[in-house]
Amino acid sequence: MERYQISxxxxxxxxxxxxxxxxxxxxxxxxxxxxxxxxxxxxxxxxLIDIYVAYILYWLGRKYAGQSLVQYSRxxxxxxxxxxxLIFVLFFFLVILSTMWLFCKFLSTALLPKxxxxxxSITMTLVVSWAAYLGLESIARMTQIISxxxxxxxxxxxxxxxxxxxxxxxxxxxxxxxxxxxxxxxYPASWFGICIxxxxxxxxxxxxxxxxxxxxxxxxxGALVMTVTFLCSLALLGPYLASRIDFPIYYFSRTLRVTFxxxxxxxxxxxxISGAFITFSALYFAASEGAAxxxxxxxxxxxxxxxxxxVVAVPLLPASNNASFAALYFDKLFPLLGLLxxxxxxxxxxxxxxxxxxxxxxK
Amino acid sequence: MRAAEYRIEELIGKVxxxxxxxxxxxxxxxTIGVQQAPVAAIWLxxxxxxxxxxxxxxxxxxxxxxxxxxxxxxxxxxxxxxxITAKKITHDLTIDQxxxxxxxxxxxxxxxxxxxxxxxxxxxxxxxxxxxxSSTVVVRGPRDGFVESLEVNVSxxxxxxxxRKLRVEQLVVGSVTxxxxxxxxxxxxxxxxxxxxxxxxxxxxxxxxVLESNYIExxxxxxxxxxxxxxxxxxxxxxxxxxxxxxxxxxxVSGTPFALLVPCTLFLLMKSPEDYYIAYPVATFVRWIRFxxxxxxxxFPALYVGVLLFHPEMIPPPLLxxxxxxxxxxxxxxxxxxxxMELTFEGLREAGIRMPRAVxxxxxxxxxxxxxxxxxxxxxxxxxxxxxxxxxxxxxxxIPSVDLSGTLRLLRFFMLLxxxxxxxxGILIGLILIGLHLTSLYxxxxxxxxPIAPYNRHEALKTLIRVPWWALxxxxxxxxxxx
Numbered sequence: 096m097e098r099y100q101i102s103x104x105x106x107x108x109x110x111x112x113x114x115x116x117x118x119x120x121x122x123x124x125x126x127x128x129x130x131x132x133x134x135x136x137x138x139x140x141x142x143l144i145d146i147y148v149a150y151i152l153y154w155l156g157r158k159y160a161g162q163s164l165v166q167y168s169r170x171x172x173x174x175x176x177x178x179x180x181l182i183f184v185l186f187f188f189l190v191i192l193s194t195m196w197l198f199c200k201f202l203s204t205a206l207l208p209k210x211x212x213x214x215x216s217i218t219m220t221l222v223v224s225w226a227a228y229l230g231l232e233s234i235a236r237m238t239q240i241i242s243x244x245x246x247x248x249x250x251x252x253x254x255x256x257x258x259x260x261x262x263x264x265x266x267x268x269x270x271x272x273x274x275x276x277x278x279x280x281x282y283p284a285s286w287f288g289i290c291i292x293x294x295x296x297x298x299x300x301x302x303x304x305x306x307x308x309x310x311x312x313x314x315x316x317g318a319l320v321m322t323v324t325f326l327c328s329l330a331l332l333g334p335y336l337a338s339r340i341d342f343p344i345y346y347f348s349r350t351l352r353v354t355f356x357x358x359x360x361x362x363x364x365x366x367x368i369s370g371a372f373i374t375f376s377a378l379y380f381a382a383s384e385g386a387a388x389x390x391x392x393x394x395x396x397x398x399x400x401x402x403x404x405x406v407v408a409v410p411l412l413p414a415s416n417n418a419s420f421a422a423l424y425f426d427k428l429f430p431l432l433g434l435l436x437x438x439x440x441x442x443x444x445x446x447x448x449x450x451x452x453x454x455x456x457x458k
Numbered sequence: 459m460r461a462a463e464y465r466i467e468e469l470i471g472k473v474x475x476x477x478x479x480x481x482x483x484x485x486x487x488x489t490i491g492v493q494q495a496p497v498a499a500i501w502l503x504x505x506x507x508x509x510x511x512x513x514x515x516x517x518x519x520x521x522x523x524x525x526x527x528x529x530x531x532x533x534x535x536x537x538x539x540x541x542i543t544a545k546k547i548t549h550d551l552t553i554d555q556x557x558x559x560x561x562x563x564x565x566x567x568x569x570x571x572x573x574x575x576x577x578x579x580x581x582x583x584x585x586x587x588x589x590x591x592s593s594t595v596v597v598r599g600p601r602d603g604f605v606e607s608l609e610v611n612v613s614x615x616x617x618x619x620x621x622r623k624l625r626v627e628q629l630v631v632g633s634v635t636x637x638x639x640x641x642x643x644x645x646x647x648x649x650x651x652x653x654x655x656x657x658x659x660x661x662x663x664x665x666x667x668v669l670e671s672n673y674i675e676x677x678x679x680x681x682x683x684x685x686x687x688x689x690x691x692x693x694x695x696x697x698x699x700x701x702x703x704x705x706x707x708x709x710x711v712s713g714t715p716f717a718l719l720v721p722c723t724l725f726l727l728m729k730s731p732e733d734y735y736i737a738y739p740v741a742t743f744v745r746w747i748r749f750x751x752x753x754x755x756x757x758f759p760a761l762y763v764g765v766l767l768f769h770p771e772m773i774p775p776p777l778l779x780x781x782x783x784x785x786x787x788x789x790x791x792x793x794x795x796x797x798x799m800e801l802t803f804e805g806l807r808e809a810g811i812r813m814p815r816a817v818x819x820x821x822x823x824x825x826x827x828x829x830x831x832x833x834x835x836x837x838x839x840x841x842x843x844x845x846x847x848x849x850x851x852x853x854x855x856x857i858p859s860v861d862l863s864g865t866l867r868l869l870r871f872f873m874l875l876x877x878x879x880x881x882x883x884g885i886l887i888g889l890i891l892i893g894l895h896l897t898s899l900y901x902x903x904x905x906x907x908x909p910i911a912p913y914n915r916h917e918a919l920k921t922l923i924r925v926p927w928w929a930l931x932x933x934x935x936x937x938x939x940x941x
Contacts, residue, residue, distance in 0.1 A: 104913060206883055207768060214880060218887045222894065229898045236897035236911035237890070358772045365886045372890055 099231035099299050106300055107309045108242035109235060109377050110290055114317030115245055116370025118286045119344055120197050123325055125282045125426060128338035129275060132265045132329060136276035138322045141283025145290060145314050148437055151445040153307035156297040158448060164294030165385040168440075171448045179440060180389050183291070186436045187382035188402060190289055191375060193429060195219065195409045196421075198371055203410075205345055206364055212410035219375065224403040226376035227383055228396050231299055234376045241369045248366045249320045253327055255351050260330040285433030287314060289374075291441065295381035466496045466570035472553050473500055473560070473568070483560075490519060491526045496570040505563035507582020514544040515565055515578050538567065538576055546579035561636075585610060591693035591715070593860065596732040603693045604715035608638055611710050611717065614695035615642055619702060623647075629660050637668040640710040642698075647705040655902055656707050656720060671711040671718050678720075680900050685868055687861035688901040690722035697731040707902075721902035725910070725921045727859040728752065733924050741924035751856030754849065755866045756892075759796050760873035760885050762846045766792055768881025785840040792843075793878040799839060799847040800874070802829055804867065807851075 101109075126134050152164070159167035165183055169176035198219065199212040207214075226234050269276070290310065297306050328347035329337050337343045349360040383398035392398065470485055477483050480502075487498040499515060518541045526537065535549045551559065556566045556575050563581035588610065591603030604611045612626055623645040631639050639660060643653055659678040668674060675689040676682075690706075692698060693715050698708045701719040709718040719726075728748050733741040765772055766781065773781070788795060806825045813821055833839040850870065857863040869892065876888035899906035909917030919925060 102912065202883065207881060210880065215883075218880065218883075222887055222890045225891070226894050229894060233894055233897040236905070236907060237893055239911045239913055240893070358769075361769050361772055361882055365882055368883065368886055369890065 099235075100301050101231055101235040101296070101299050102301055103305045103309050105235035105239055106296060106306070107313045108238045109296065109373065110293065110310055110313035111317045112238055112242045112245060112370045112373040113289060113292065113377060114287060114314055115249070115321055116367055116374050117194060117289055118283065118321055119324075119367050120194065120201055120342075120371065121425065122282060122286055122321070123328070123337075123343045124341060126279060127325065127329065127334075127343055130279045131334045131338060132267075132326070133269055133271075133273075133276040134279070134325055134329075135322050136269070136273065137280040138283050138318055138325075140277060140280035141287050142314060142318045144280070144284040144438065145287040146311050148288060148291060148441055149293065149307060149310045149314070151441050152291060152294045152297070153310070155441075155445060155448060156294065156303060156306060158452065160303065161298050163298050163385065163388060164291065165388050167448075168444050171444050171451065176444075177389065179444065180385065182436060182440065183294075184382055184385040184389060186432070187292070187378050187385065188405075189432075191378050191382065191406060192409055192412075193425070194371070195375070195406055196412075197425075198368075199410050201342060201345075202364075202368075205342060206361070213407075216407050216409050219372070220403050220407045222372060223375040223379050224399050224406075226372070227379040227399045231296070231380055234373065234380060237376075238373050241373055245366055245370045246316075246320070248363060249324060252348060252351070252363060253320075253323055256327050256331055256347070259350070260327060261333070262330055264330045264333050265326060281430040281434060283318070285430040285437065287318070288433050288437030289378070290314060291437050292377055292381045294441075295385060296377070464571050464573050466498055466568060469553060469568040469570075469575070470498050470500065473557060473566075476553075476557050477560070486516065488520060493527075498568050499565050500560060500568065501565040501580065502560055502563070505561075505583050506565055506580040510544060510580045510582055511565060515542055515567075515580060518543055519567075535576060542578055544578045544580060548577040548579075550574045551577055583607075588614070593693050594697075594730070594858070596730070596735065599732050599735040600694075600696045602695060604695060604698075604710075604717055606713050606715060608640055608710055608712045611695070611715075612640060612642065615699055615702070615708070618695060618699035619644070624702070627657075629657070631660060631663050631674065632665055632668040634666040635668055638712040639668070639674060642702060642708040642710060644702055644705070647703065648707050649705065652705075652707055652721070652902055656709065660709070668711060668713075670714045671709070671716045674709060674711055675718055680902065684895065684899055685865045686724070686896065686899060686906065687727065687859065687865065688720075688722055688899065688906065690719040690726055690859075691716045691861065692719065692731075693717075694731055700731060700734070701726075721904035723901060723904060723906055723908055724862075724896065725907075727862040728857070730858040738924045738926040745922075745924060748856050748858070751853040752866070755853035755857065755863070756869055757873050757885060757889070758850045758853065759800060759846055759870060760877035760888070761882075762843075763792055763796050763874060764877030764881040764885050767878065781840075781842045784842050787837040788840045789838065793874070795839060795843050796846070796874060797871070799843050800850075800870065803847050803851055 126137060130137055155164075155167055155171075156162075159170055162170060165180035168179040168183070172179060195216060199215045202215045203210060203212040226237065293306065293310050297303055300306055324344060324347075328343045331347055331350060332340075332343060336346075340346055345360055345364065348363040349358060351359055379399065379402075380395070383395040383402065386392070386398040386402075387395040466487070470487075474483060474485070482503045483500065484503050485498055485500050487496065489496050497519070499519075501511065519538075539547055539549070548559065548564075551566070551574055553568075553575065556568075556577055559577035560566055563579075563583060564577040565580045566575050566577045568575040585607040586605045588602045588605055590601040602614060604614065616624065621644065625641075625643055625645050627641045629639045629641065631637050641653070641656055641660070656678070660674065663674070663677045665673060665677065671691060675687075675691060679688045681688065690701070695717075698717050698719060702708055706719045706721065709720070711718075728745070730744075733745060736744075770778055785792075790798065806821060806829075810818060810821045829839075830844060834841045834844060854863045854866060857866065873885060873888050876884035878884070880887070896907050897905070897911060905912055908914065909921055920930075
């Protein structure tokens with residue numbers, strides 16, 4: 096298998112792009128109607144959960160240096176670990192499928208209403224699977240360029256909106272107590288949790304010692320930028336409008352005018368699409384490499400090509416036109432599954448590894 | 459040594475028949491010494507410098523040897539060595555080897571009764587004088603350009619890098635043309651691995667003729683299918699000298715003024731040697747104009763088509779209405795119109811290059827009047843499209859590298875196609891595809907997008923702005939780190 100190596104900076108930017116672009120399409124629709132101006136609290140809790148997971152993965156990654164999440168779950172748990180590895184890989188694929196579905200739905204409603212959803216799934220799968228095929232180094236280099244653009248664009252978006260914000264929309268804070276915000280934290284936590292992809296990338300890091308610091312700071316930066324953007328869109332559109340429209344961030348950027356350009360929303364959208372490209376390709380790489388490690392294939396490339404057929408067909412899945420199923424899936428099933436796998440499984444592996452660690456020491 | 463069977467007529471006959479009695483082969487027979495031993499000088503007209511031939515080969519042999527007693531000299535070579543005043547003599551050559559020397563411009567001397575002969579270096583063919591390179595012109599900077607002769611080209615580099623570490627190595631490529639290829643580098647700057655890689659790639663070449671450095675370029679490049687040039691070619695010795703000092707390896711090919719430099723990155727192609735000869739703030743500004751030009755040359759027509767077809771709401775209403783009113787009555791769809799104009803421009807450009815200078819102005823008149831003026835006035839083409847194509851054309855000419863601007867001209871059509879399918883989203887997908895290709899591209903072990911991706915702060919700074927010389931403290935840096 097080819098050894099890809101990425102620098103700390105590239106790792107940081109991959110995580111950052113993943114955090115920002117995954118949740119920009121999914122999170123506002125879930126979070127804003129439920130908690131409105133208290134969403135920051137949910138985000139903070141989500142980040143805290145994620146830092147906990149990051150620490151576990153860091154510890155495991157350092158203890159089983161050179162092994163990926165899929166590999167050390169087998170080392171730690173034995174044959175059962177293989178099942179865990181399979182679940183991780185399937186989960187990565189599930190995330191790709193879910194977000195690809197969201198992505199296609201969003202683009203075919205917001206960007207090009209006349210185009211079929213398949214257009215987006217085909218083109219996106221084409222670039223993403225090519226990126227995954229080329230390997231982590233290409234993805235990392237693309238990330239370096241795209242993430243900087245995302246960061247600058249997000250900051251500019253916030254900056255341009257400042258004069259039109261109505262901060263009283265954000266008050267009163269915590270009017271229903273903290274309980275709803277804590278309950279809603281499952282959404283950001285499950286989406287941030289995608290960063291267990293860190294477990295797959297860590298063996299490729301030139302200096303794994305930095306992994307925890309980089310990961311936490313990337314998630315913090317991403318979550319901060321996104322929280323501020325969400326709050327700005329709330330303060331601009333008002334809680335009523337923001338919780339009723341499908342993609343508040345999109346409408347938020349639509350209201351802004353920058354010098355002589357009428358509508359910068361399309362540009363913002365393009366920037367987030369390029370972010371989504373990074374996330375997809377990192378996940379795709381992680382999933383196919385995990386599958387290759389699981390089944391002992393020589394290269395991840397076959398898995399990339401094989402799975403791309405399924406991803407292309409996402410808009411055609413029978414469940415994808417069923418709105419009530421989609422709502423149930425994204426509001427209930429996905430967060431539950433996400434938390435179970437990202438938090439639960441990793442904790443289990445961690446606990447077993449810890450016990451083994453001390454048993455070995457005791458001898 | 460002396461043997462009866464090697465008669466001079468036989469030796470001469472062997473050379474002339476081997477060369478097919480070519481008319482440019484000259485044979486001068488004479489005798490030397492008291493014994494009147496028959497000797498002949500053989501050379502190719504035009505390949506030798508007649509003055510050298512006369513002064514240092516023929517006249518010493520003919521004028522000073524009448525009294526020489528050959529029986530005193532055991533070896534004729536020793537005698538001839540002392541008589542001939544030319545700077546270089548090779549001896550003990552078989553006739554077969556000697557023919558190669560004749561072909562390379564030497565004069566060989568065969569002696570009656572000797573199997574081996576002597577080659578005297580008399581190379582001196584007409585070369586073009588050193589002129590200002592026409593492909594890259596600078597306002598300020600040296601005006602000398604490479605010529606077709608390797609000796610002159612190497613001397614142009616040596617004059618600039620007076621350093622004992624400068625290495626010049628020769629390889630011969632082409633089974634028919636036997637073209638000399640020189641590899642020039644600085645021993646303590648160019649990585650050993652890089653030099654070895656260049657050697658092995660050139661040695662691997664199996665081709666019958668090499669007439670221009672592009673033959674070599676195409677055969678040693680990393681990705682054969684890539685549109686992007688991964689070998690830098692230039693006509694300017696100062697450009698090559700700068701590359702050599704920066705640790706690159708130069709490849710000079712006999713018979714062409716275009717030298718090659720490897721490794722080559724995208725940002726090297728965006729540099730002009732003049733960047734270092736003018737004030738650094740201006741150079742930085744110009745460099746950024748070039749980056750913008752690169753982007754415009756690639757996507758401007760695509761943006762025009764994509765935005766007008768798919769996202770007209772992005773354009774401010776006054777501008778949109780003026781574009782739409784200008785397009786009224788144009789019979790073609792927007793994409794066809796843009797494609798047509800782009801192709802027309804490419805045709806005009808190609809016609810302009812091949813035209814004799816006297817006819818050249820006719821092309822510009824046809825281009826400006828017929829296409830620019832009449833087509834718009836007749837309502838066949840809209841003027842916004844003409845403006846977009848003109849802007850793109852100007853941007854293409856901003857790119858300093860001819861190879862890179864050729865790549866952009868091709869990719870522009872690809873982007874146009876992407877834009878016509880899915881608007882700005884299509885452009886984005888197209889850009890990501892190009893980006894992915896660039897990130898996976900290497901030139902002799904160096905990532906093509908370095909130092910931006912992978913990022914190297916010191917080098918990236920030097921790429922994005924023209925750092926003034928006083929701010930550069932460390933000159934040598936590791937250039938070939940991957941990651």
